[in-house]
Amino acid sequence: MHSPNATPPTDTSRTTTPHPGHTRSGARAGTPDAATRHAGTPHAGNPHARNGQAALSVLVGNTPVLYVGEPFAPQGRGFYAKLEGFNPGGIKDRPGLYMVERARARGDLEPGARIIESTSGTLGLGLALAGMVHGHPVTLVTDPGLEASMTRLLTAYGAQVNVVSEPHPTGGWQQARRDRVAQLMRQHPGSWCPDQYNNPDNTTAYTPLALELATELAHIDVLVCSVGTGGHSAGVSRVLKQLYPGLTLVGVDTIGSTIFGQPARPRLMRGLGSSIYPRNVAYDSFSEVHWVAPAEAVWACRQLAASHYATGGWSVGAVALVAGWLARTLPEDTRIAAVFPDGPQRYLSTVYDDDYCAAHGLLDSPPASEPEVIGRLDEKEVTRWSRCTRVVDPLTLGRDAAEDDR
Structure with a gap:
């Protein structure tokens, strides 16, 4: 499905700073080479967990x-x-995994702590994947517009789905979801929110x-x-x-x-x-x-x-x-x-x-x-x-x- 006329650019690694999920040789996050970058995570001492992480993470990226x-x-x-x-x-598997990895590396997300975020669906899938990879419970706040099939899928992936019932008077469903996230974080001390809207x-x-x-x-x-x-x-x-x-x-x-x-x-x-x-x-x-x-x-x-x-x-x-x-x-x-x-x-x-x-x-x-x-x-x-x-x-x-x- 790739273009038959497409050829690689000249050494792109020389003109861009390598991403933490890539080596200069192009190894992708989740391969054994890339996994060694996070030797301080709880997975480092558990080869079975590390292999499981690689098996899941390698599914993300290199799309056609x-x-x-x-x-x-x-x-x-x-x-x-x-x-x-x-x-x-979907596309938000990429930030779902990466935001969690960086938060863990900084110490913002403690081992086993709950992840809580607002989503219209797609990031929820990425966070459910990240939660499975890194061992975090995930709560996703959404609204009645989320398809029933998506709710069932997120639940099957182990996430808890929390649905707001009324839109915010001025900020609509999005602000109502964010307000619920803040409420849930107060109820779960030590939890972490990716804040996808503002997180660099x-x-x-x-x-x-x-x-x-x-x-x-x-x-x-x-x-x-x-x-x-x-x-x-x-x-x-x-x-x-x-x-x-x-x-x-x-x-x-x-x-x-x-x-x-x-x-x-x-x-x-x-x-x-x-x-x-x-x-x-x-x-x-x-x-x-x-x-x-x-x-x-x-x-x-x-x-x-x-x-x-x-x-x-x-x-x-x-x-x-x-x-x-x-x-x-x-x-x-x-x-x-x-x-x-x-x-x-x-x-x-x-x-x-x-x-x-x-x-x-x-x-x-x-x-x-x-x-x-x-x-x-x-x-x-x-x-x-x-x-x-x-x-x-x-x-x-x-x-x-x-x-x-x-």
């Missing part, structure tokens, strides 16, 4: 790349999709993904990422911009998300967007942002499934829609990489369920051929696929407006 052309772009044009759904639980380890965890892309594609002009916590867009682009200084980063958000300055609204799409302002979002790295509506993401997901036998959830559909448009409109030799965060399994009762989609008006018509363009992030409330090329921290929008009026 798929070239996506028609029907998203005309013949001869397309983009390269990094299929993170090939990880056991969340971004650093994606260094291996960036190096994998560089090896698989040799050169990248444009990177397309969905944005939720801001972790993978910041982490991957930071490394790739060292390798390819001219790289363009395109962010993909959902309507109703506040990340890029839009008003908070109830959101149908999970896995991207936010009703808070995560500190991990690297606003100054984005050249443009696109907002995508649920029906548009559903269309793209189903087109991917029908044409490429590789698809995913809301984020995947939104990213594919935008990456396809870029492939149609940018010069033909532009090399575009898009990150597909997950696979389709958890979305069989939503994105791929005709009754669900019909009930929410998601099958009415295909998306427009191009996005609506707005000049400022807060120029208007977007309700369909839209684009803005002036990306700033939304907390500065009021100040910028005042300066524009002078």
